[in-house]
Amino acid sequence: MGSFFTPLSWNDSGFILTGVMNTITISLVAIIAGTLLGLVVGFIRSEANKAANTALGAVLDILRSVPLIIQLILFTTYIGAMGHPLDPFVAGSIVLSLYTMAFMAEVFRGGFDSVHGSMITAARSLGMTYWQAVRYVQFPISLRAIFPSWLGVALSVIKDSALVSVIGYMELLRTSEQLISRTQQPLEILIGVGVFYFIISYPLSLYGKYVERKMAV
Amino acid sequence: MNYEFHWNTVFQHMPEMLMGAFVTLHVSVLSMLIGIVLAVLLAIVKMNNIKPFSYLATTWVEIARNTPALFQIYMAYFGLGALGIHLSPYIAVLSALVFVNTGYLVETFRGGFQSIPATQYHASKSLGMNSFQVYRYVILPQMFRRIYHPMTNQFVWSILMSSLGILVGMNELSGETQRLQSLSFRTLEYFIVAACLYYLITKLVLFSAGLASKKLFKGEI
Numbered sequence: 001m002g003s004f005f006t007p008l009s010w011n012d013s014g015f016i017l018t019g020v021m022n023t024i025t026i027s028l029v030a031i032i033a034g035t036l037l038g039l040v041v042g043f044i045r046s047e048a049n050k051a052a053n054t055a056l057g058a059v060l061d062i063l064r065s066v067p068l069i070i071q072l073i074l075f076t077t078y079i080g081a082m083g084h085p086l087d088p089f090v091a092g093s094i095v096l097s098l099y100t101m102a103f104m105a106e107v108f109r110g111g112f113d114s115v116h117g118s119m120i121t122a123a124r125s126l127g128m129t130y131w132q133a134v135r136y137v138q139f140p141i142s143l144r145a146i147f148p149s150w151l152g153v154a155l156s157v158i159k160d161s162a163l164v165s166v167i168g169y170m171e172l173l174r175t176s177e178q179l180i181s182r183t184q185q186p187l188e189i190l191i192g193v194g195v196f197y198f199i200i201s202y203p204l205s206l207y208g209k210y211v212e213r214k215m216a217v
Numbered sequence: 218m219n220y221e222f223h224w225n226t227v228f229q230h231m232p233e234m235l236m237g238a239f240v241t242l243h244v245s246v247l248s249m250l251i252g253i254v255l256a257v258l259l260a261i262v263k264m265n266n267i268k269p270f271s272y273l274a275t276t277w278v279e280i281a282r283n284t285p286a287l288f289q290i291y292m293a294y295f296g297l298g299a300l301g302i303h304l305s306p307y308i309a310v311l312s313a314l315v316f317v318n319t320g321y322l323v324e325t326f327r328g329g330f331q332s333i334p335a336t337q338y339h340a341s342k343s344l345g346m347n348s349f350q351v352y353r354y355v356i357l358p359q360m361f362r363r364i365y366h367p368m369t370n371q372f373v374w375s376i377l378m379s380s381l382g383i384l385v386g387m388n389e390l391s392g393e394t395q396r397l398q399s400l401s402f403r404t405l406e407y408f409i410v411a412a413c414l415y416y417l418i419t420k421l422v423l424f425s426a427g428l429a430s431k432k433l434f435k436g437e438i
Contacts (some may be wrong), residue, residue, distance in 0.1 A: 066412045066420040070391060073411060077404045080219045095322075166384065168397035173287060180256040186295040194284050194292065201283035 005184045012179060019175030020196065023070060026092055026171060027158045033097035034157065035150070040102020042132075045105060063102035068163050071095050076167045092164035096157065103153045111146035144215050151208040155201055161199075172196060179207035226401045227410050237393030238414050244311050244382075244389060245375040249417035252318030253368075259319065260326040274323065281320020286378045289313040294385045314375050320406070321371055330356075337381075339375040362434055369426040373419050390414060 027197045041060070063071070076096045079086055115138045123133040138191055165174035175195045190214075227234075259274040281289075293316075294309040304312065333356050341351040383391040390411055398407040 059373060062416060065377075067377040067391065067415055069380050070412050070415060071382060074408045077408060081405050083219065094245045114381070135388065155283075159283075162287045163381075165287075173285070173291070177291075182311040185275060186291075186322065187299040190288065190292050190296045194280070194288055197284045197288060202279060215288070 034100025042108025256322030
């Protein structure tokens with residue numbers, strides 16, 4: 001019976017490392033792309049008129065109200081049915097980035113709105129152009145409100161990146177799943193996976209709390 | 218675009234999809250209720266620093282907050298299976314959701330308690346209220362008001378995360394969708410309908426929560 005399965009060995013470390021690297025890669029891609037897109041969308045939302053805001057808000061709302069796993073399956077099925085199948089990494093990055101953008105946009109909008117309108121007026125009255133006021137006054141001040149929430153969203157993206165395994169991307173959880181089906185040692189492998197996520201996530205969340213406390217005053 | 222949509226099969230199986238949606242709501246509501254009870258206990262233990270249990274509470278909170286929900290579901294389903302504890306998909310997803318909900322709610326409750334200044338407690342005492350009355354009429358109503366929104370968010374989050382049941386073969390909305398689409402291979406149609414149902418469920422929950430908060434708090438929040 002036991003001969004069917006080969007236990008976990010050091011030879012698997014390369015395989016696990018690939019999974020680790022892939023998890024880190026796709027998380028970084030989604031965080032960077034999601035932040036940039038969210039910055040633009042959040043800025044538009046804080047500046048735009050009501051009609052544009054409602055339309056944009058509805059799209060973001062859909063991205064936030066439909067489970068990520070359904071979005072991933074829908075997107076891959078859709079591009080497959082349309083005859084343009086994409087690599088799991090590309091498809092996963094697109095969906096995860098858009099999902100991240102939906103949350104980041106609200107974070108940035110909240111940050112921009114937290115800057116008092118009178119500050120912008122003051123900056124403009126000192127002869128700054130619109131973009132100078134945004135670049136040198138609104139943006140630096142809003143960072144204080146943005147950073148802790150930004151870190152929170154980034155952390156949840158690292159955790160949500162585990163879901164990309166369902167469309168076939170070999171990130172950490174999927175590599176461990178394959179190792180489990182070979183070795184039949186789910187407990188040891190899963191605990192290892194949990195420890196990995198914890199080691200990445202815990203220090204960052206501690207840092208987030210520290211920054212929040214420091215900036216609160 | 219050379220894809221032809223066939224919606225018939227989806228409409229035929231609509232009752233089963235709706236049953237799935239019901240199971241989704243069911244498991245999320247249950248996970249919230251159990252989560253709230255456990256979180257209140259852990260928050261009390263943590264705030265009063267009752268020694269061995271407060272370590273448990275801290276460990277629980279940090280693990281729940283810092284690992285993916287998918288990992289927790291795998292742990293409940295495959296990990297415990299290795300220890301000889303075989304949970305049904307429903308129980309596995311429920312326990313994973315309870316675990317995460319508790320982890321997040323402990324911090325919410327703790328924040329809620331700490332946001333009420335101790336002076337209010339002393340003031341109520343000096344007016345002749347006993348401890349129970351202080352909590353019942355002064356502290357808890359204010360606290361509930363402050364944690365209402367975070368709790369609603371947590372509930373919506375549970376609904377969305379219960380969709381991970383698809384991976385352990387649970388019969389909630391996405392698992393049911395997965396099963397039904399495998400009968401006809403109209404994957405796109407089925408998952409579009411599932412996405413719409415999830416959207417409707419979350420909107421419905423948020424809408425009712427908004428109505429309830431108007432009724433409960435009479436506009437002052």
